[in-house]
Amino acid sequence: MGRKIQAAESMNCFACRSEMLDEGRTSHVMERDDRLVVVRDAPALICRQCGEAYFENDVALALYEQAEKLLTEGEDVEIVKYAA
Numbered sequence: 001m002g003r004k005i006q007a008a009e010s011m012n013c014f015a016c017r018s019e020m021l022d023e024g025r026t027s028h029v030m031e032r033d034d035r036l037v038v039v040r041d042a043p044a045l046i047c048r049q050c051g052e053a054y055f056e057n058d059v060a061l062a063l064y065e066q067a068e069k070l071l072t073e074g075e076d077v078e079i080v081k082y083a084a
């Protein structure tokens with residue numbers, strides 16, 4: 001029986017292959033047409049070596065939904081805090 005391991009600890013950085021990913025917070029930027037949305041303080045795994053940030057699936061989904069709403073209904077530039 002194979003076990004699927006998707007735990008964050010077993011993940012390598014896709015950019016530099018480092019195994020040193022720290023839990024942290026980062027800003028996620030989305031642009032569309034003339035609109036810009038920045039979602040700050042999103043929980044992420046951040047590569048200690050190159051700074052690349054990775055979001056877990058549920059965080060990525062929440063980020064996407066939050067940004068999508070602002071890209072549709074918000075001001076030209078929106079800077080918000082991450083809300084799970």
Ligand SMILES: [Zn+2]
Pocket residue numbers: 013014015016017018047048049050051052
């Ligand atoms: Zn890296």
